[in-house]
Amino acid sequence: MYWLAWKTLFHERGRLVITLTGIIFSAVLTLAQVSMYIGMMGNATAIIRHTDADIWVASKNIQNFDFTNPFPEEWISRVRALPEVLWADRLIMTWGFLKLSNGGKEQVQIIGFNPDTGVGAPWSMVAGSPSDAKGGNYMIADVTSQKRLGALEKGTVWELNDRRFELVGLSEGIKSFTTAPVVFMSYNTAQSFQGLVKSGQTSYIVAKLRYGTNREQVADMLGKTMMNNDVMTKDGFIYRTIAYWTIQTGIGMGFFLTAILGLxxxxxxxxxxxxxxxxxxxxxxxxxxxxxxxxxxIYCVIFTQVCINAVIGFGVGSTLIMLARSGIEKAGVSLYLSPVLFGIIFFVVLSTCLLSAFFSVRKVRTLDPVTVFRM
Amino acid sequence: MDTILETKNVTKVYGEGDNRVVAVDSVTLALKRRELLLIMGPSGSGKTTLLSIMGCILHPSQGDVVLDGRTVSGLGSDALPDIRKRFFGFVFQSFNLFPSLKAAENVELVLRLKNHDKKRLKTEALELLDKVGLGKRSDFYPSDMSGGEKQRVAFARALAGDPPVILADEPTANLDSKTGMDVLRLLRALAEDFGKGIVIVSHDPKAEGFAHRAVFLEDGRIKE
Known part of the structure; x- marks a missing residue:
């Protein structure tokens, strides 16, 4: 019956084109929306995911990585005091205004990291090294920000909140959820910067636990001793950040609904x-x-045709997305496209197509062959 | 000639109460191998219903259908598709060919349905088309064929898998007079040369001249 399905399907090319158009539309819309959503959530959690820490201590009732309040950095001793903690470090997240060559200003997200240990440092360097940010007004910017900031070249000097910084390194692919360019500098420089974080304050304390330690247990234990902070596991903080942008702001929901609409x-x-x-x-x-x-x-004929349609339609849709990818990303939109995502979306598109054949199957089930003499 | 298909006191009733219609009423018939049996009668006389019962497409309300010595009317609906595949070839008034398949592929379809050797499907389909004189038109789609040619393809399809019985519903209804005669001649040849038991339901008075036997149906009953 596969043979009949194939023959019939390709004999009626007009109908095939209409069906494929529907599936291509559905596949492109769903892939674009889901990959954009994952890309944005990836940006929102990039620093958390790439920092090699199991525990994050933040200000009380923090909603997501970008909205933090400073707290005393000396509280790091409470974290270090735990025998389960291998090491603990501090991280600053603040904002500043970078003066552009045309005289304008661009708001940037500033990450202050420890250049000695590399905790919180940029992870994909294309020029220089994170340790170059040590010992002065040095900063590292991301090449994806060039559209907003202009040409970024190592050794150039930039004015950030009226202070002069030398660009000592370039990372690639590090973006923030807010789309503000991300700039890295040493923890001490960020602290002396007189932004949101003042002297003696930090935005986060991060800790690495000894091998085999239960992260949740340590987070609970620390939470009881640090009543003025939120203590989270790495996964917990990622989840909280994603939940904030997805549910509380409705941004993620918008993407989700558009993807569903496409399907x-x-x-x-x-x-x-x-x-x-x-x-x-x-x-x-x-x-x-x-x-x-x-x-x-007969079900075999119907379902085979649906599957062939789904495979071709999804294949064309995926190809279109891949072709459009670089153009979309040049416009500043992050797309997360992985084989796993393609697999999942294909499964969803195929399921939708198979489900849509339900009424056809019902019609065939109740079709009485005796009617063939009356047709 | 031995009997291949029998109906014994077959009755088919549709509806209940005031809507009760007796489509076929106590019909007893026997079809022998190599026989061309013609069932005639006016519209609404129950010819097609009787043909459907004989072809195991429709269950009779009463009576038995005996196929090659085995009573099949009591079998469940699940068993009937296999019975139809094994014993029957069908020819329909409107040919009912698949427009997306070429002539040979229309024949091949039934061979596939009957699980014939996949390597021989094409050869067998061509042989069958040759038998009905259409070997040279095997690559044509039904839309590019005349009514007579389509009906010949339908006969080739009915012969696929070598079923012992062929049931034809108004096979000449959509054909011109000359083509109709050719088709009837072909049916007679299929019965005599290929040993098939053939039942034709027809209004066509010309068919009588080609049949070995004719019965007349009126109000669901056989009129002697």
Whole structure:
């Protein structure tokens, strides 16, 4: 019956094109929305994910990585006091205004990290090294910010909040959720910078636990001794950040709904064409039944056609997304496209297509072969 | 000639109460191998219903259908598709060919349905088309064929898998007079040369001249 499915499908090219258009539309919209959403959430949690720490101590009731309040850095001793803690360090997250060559200003997100240990340092350097940020007004910027900041060249001097900084390194692919360019500098420089974080204050304390230690237990224990802070595991902080942007701001929900809409519209187009196709071939299906085909043989024809449509439609949709990828990313939008994501979205698109064949299958199930004599 | 298909007191009733319609009423018939049996009668006389019962497409309300010595009317709906595949070839008034398949592929479809050797599907389909005189048109789609040619393809399809019985519903209804005669001649040849038991339901008075036996159906009953 696969043979019949194939022959019939490709014989009616007009209908095939309409069905494929629906699936391509659905696949492109779903892939674009989901990859954009994951890309944005990836940016929102990038520093947390790339910092090799198990525990994050932040200000009380912190909503996400970008919205933190400073607290005394000396509280790091409480973290270090725990025998389960291998090491603890501090991290600053603050904001500043970078003066551009055209006289304008651009708000930037500043990460103050420890250049000696590398905790919180940029992880994908294309020029210089994180340790170059040590011992003065040095900063590292990300090449993806060039569209906003202008040409970034190692050795150039920039004015940040009226202080002069030398650009000593360039990272690649590090973006913030807010799309503000990310600038890295040493912890001490960031602290003396007189931004949101003042002398003796920090934004985060991060800790690495000894091998085999239960992260949740340590976080709970620390939380009881640090009542004025939120103590989270790495995964907990990632989850909290994602939940904030997704649920509380509705940004993620917007992406989610558009992706669902894409699936529904695509599914409706496929369902409609598959059903119209079934109705048009009712006489043939009746003939097949009269000739001795079972319902499952005819289901096989319908589902095979749906699967072929889904594979071709998703393949074309994926190719279009891949072709458009660099253009979209040049516009500053991060797309997260991985084989796993393609696999998951294909499964979703295929399921939608198969589900849309439900009414066709029901029609065939109740089709009486005796009607073939009356057609 | 031995009997291949029998109906014994077969009755088919549709509806209940005031809507009760007796489509076929106590029909007893026997079809032998190499026989061309013609069932005639006016519209609404129950010819097609009887054909559907004989072809194991429709269950009779009463009575038995005996196929090659085995009573099949009591079998469940699940068993009937296999019975149809094994014993019957069907020819329909409107040909019912698959428009997306070429002539040979239409024949091949039934061979596939009957799980024939995949390597021989094409050869077998071509042989069958040759038998009905259409070997040279095997690569044509139904839309590029005349009514007579389509009906010949339908006969080749009915012969696929070598079923002992062929049931034809108004096989000449959509054909011109000359083509209709050719088709009837072909049916007679299929019965005599290939040993098939063939049942034709037809309004066409010309069919009588080609049949070995004709019965007349009126109000669901056989009129002697």
């Amino acid at each position: 529904i519209v695509g599914g409706a187009i496929v369902g409609q064409t598959v059903y119209a196709n079934t109705m048009e071939h009712l006489r043939e299906f009746g003939t097949l039944k009269a000739l001795g085909a079972r319902n499952r043989d």
